[in-house]
Amino acid sequence: MLEIRWHSRAGQGAVTGAKGLADVVSTTGKHVQAFAFYGSAKRGAAMTAYNRVDDAPIMNHEKFMAPDYVLVIDPALVYVADFTAFEKPDTTYIITTHMTTEELIASQPKLEGKKVYTVDCIKISQETIGKAIPNTPMLGALMKVSGMYEMDFFKENMIRVLKKLPQKIIDANMIAIQRAYDEVK
Amino acid sequence: MADTMELRDIEVWDGNMAAAQALRQAQVDVVAAYPITPSTPIVEGYATFKANGYVDGEFVMVESEHAAMSGCIGAAAAGGRVATATSSQGFALMVETLYSASGMRLPIILNVVNRAIGAPLNVNGDHSDMYMGRDSGWIQLDAYNPQHAYDLNFIAFKVAEDHDVRLPAMVHQDGFMTSHTAQGVCTLSDEVAYNFVGEFQPMNDMLDLDHPVTHGVQTEEDWHFEHKARQQHALMTAVMPKIEAAFAEFEALTGRKYNVVETYQMDDAQTAVICMGTSVETAMEVVDELRAQGIKAGVVGIRVFRPWPLEQLAEILKNVKAIGTLDRSSPHGTVGTLYNEIAGSLFNTGVKAVLNNYIYGLGGRDLTKAHLVGIYQDLQANAESGTLTTPLQQYIGLRGPKLSFF
Structure with missing residues (x-):
């Protein structure tokens, strides 16, 4: 079982990102689950979304999760959200920030000694899609760090997932995914 | 004629999308709805499918859940395949009309996305609304995941509309834990799904003007007990064998086995x-x-x-x-x-x-x-x-x- 927790602000697309990832993974014959904590949270409120991936059908519906990957798509959440909750010794963090990985760890000591990768999904999405929707670039970074799928396969499937959007937006998302894949460190 | 929608063998759907797709594939004639979290995407989904030509039906926007179920009752009495969805306080507001639907023996399908009942206000899932429906005379089926929410809708139409049954049915799923959790759902083609449910067969339909009937009568002491006894008799004797037969037919069709x-x-x-x-x-x-x-x-x-x-x-x-x-x-x-x-x-x-x-x-x-x-x-x-x-x-x-x- 592979388990992923997203930390996001409502409106940044973590639910869409989690569901998109589940959709792509499902095409490879694996079983998937994507869900989120909602509540009456309004746009901008801190929230979490989740993915489970397994070879067998996923029967577990508990919200509790000790994640293999933590994806933080809003730069401020590493200072205000409990993003290390229920971490495992080998939990991998991919964090959106304008800082280098070293600068980030210096500013947030909870990350010391952890497997930490950084990428500026906010900047990438602003420069490609035209607004701060950091979900798809984070998936590009996850593909690089996890080695889950080849980039061509992933992008081909993401085009299908995003097919209801205008072609211009789909193209911009593909550039954003590729940039995050190339830029994550 | 509604357009056919091409589906992949496995779609990653949450429980709401699964239920909405089932309503589309059953080609529901009338949905009267007043949306409420977390069931909103079910009726929203039906409305979108209708607007895009994927279903021949009517979407009736009403002013409350009481009116939503009342609209469903009217449409079902007129003689159509009818469904809607609700949750929580909306379900509570529907309760009066739920008894009318079952007492009038109208096979309406209600998707209940189970949610807590306030106060305090809470949009998340528990079974308070489901339990509130247990004396209303409806058949109640419970889904544990999005696949079940999809499959049980087809079962519900088939059983409820059977002329030996003619009782409304609820399909329950857990708010958010199923309704907003995306998982792989094995789909049926539009044709296979529709053929499993079958063409709607009207019974005592009010729009059959050659055979006038009365719905929603007043009986008082003289006949009330006999009506309720017949309703209970159908619920107690006719329903389980029809559910088991529908489960068996569904298993033969899909390989997915459900049990009472x-x-x-x-x-x-x-x-x-x-x-x-x-x-x-x-x-x-x-x-x-x-x-x-x-x-x-x-x-x-x-x-x-x-x-x-x-x-x-x-x-x-x-x-x-x-x-x-x-x-x-x-x-x-x-x-x-x-x-x-x-x-x-x-x-x-x-x-x-x-x-x-x-x-x-x-x-x-x-x-x-x-x-x-x-x-x-x-x-x-x-x-x-x-x-x-x-x-x-x-x-x-x-x-x-x-x-x-x-």
Whole structure:
């Protein structure tokens, strides 16, 4: 079982990102689950979304999760959200920030000694899609760090997932995914 | 003629999308709806499919859930395939009209995305609304995941519209835990799905002007009892065989097998948890882990909540030594609903299982695997001592001091 927790602000697309990832993974014959904590949270409120991936059908519906990957798509959440909750010794963090990985760890000591990768999904999405929707670039970074799928396969499937959007937006998302894949460190 | 939608063999859908797709594939004639979280995407989905030409039907926007079900009743009496969706306070506002629908023998399908009932206000899932419907005369089917939410809608139409049944049916799913959780759903093609449900066959339809009928009559003391007795007779005798036949036909078509009562590792189980919704599947996973340690634990899931499968449960539970009934609803002044139902099912059977009750997951509170392990430990102690070793009713996952009653 592979388990992923997203930390996001409502409106940044973590639910869409989690569901998109589940959709792509499902095409490879694996079983998937994507869900989120909602509540009456309004746009901008801190929230979490989740993915489970397994070879067998996923029967577990508990919200509790000790994640293999933590994806933080809003730069401020590493200072205000409990993003290390229920971490495992080998939990991998991919964090959106304008800082280098070293600068980030210096500013947030909870990350010391952890497997930490950084990428500026906010900047990438602003420069490609035209607004701060950091979900798809984070998936590009996850593909690089996890080695889950080849980039061509992933992008081909993401085009299908995003097919209801205008072609211009789909193209911009593909550039954003590729940039995050190339830029994550 | 509605357009056909091409679906992949497995779509990643949440429970709401699964239900909306089923309403489209059943080609529901009328949806009268007043959306409420977390069921909103079901009727929104139907409306979108209709606007895009994928369904021939009518979407009626109304001013309340009371009006939504009233609109469904009118459309069903007129002679069409009718469905809607609701949750929580919306369900509560519908209650008066639910009794009208079942008393008038109108086969409406209501998708209930189970949600807590306030106060305090809470959009998350528990079974308070589902339990509120249990005396309303509706058939109640319970889904544990998005696949079930999809499949059980087809079953519901087929059973409810059968002329030997003619009763409305609810398809329940857990708010957010199923309705907003995306999982792989094995799809049917539009043609296969529609053919399974079949063409709607009207009965005493008001729009058949050559054969005028009266719906919603006043009977007073003279005939009220006979009407209610006939309704109960249909619910008690006609429904279960039709559900079982529909399950069998659905299995032959899809390979997916449903049972009136779902069981997991119950053949030699000494302890069993009985629950509904997503909790059933989480408990199955916990049982796998307990079995690996040699603990003979099992799970019983209620698939058909109304009519209540009393005889099936008595048979399944006859050799179990300790049973934990899990209720995701505050019973407000007594034991939980499943405790009452199971106690009633076993009372005359000679089964001497120790029975206790857990109240859990109110307002969406997480039921963790660790909670379930603790429950099975209680049950193991009860099985070994042959008597209650805990209070009869315990609260699970509650913050603060332990709460229990009886």
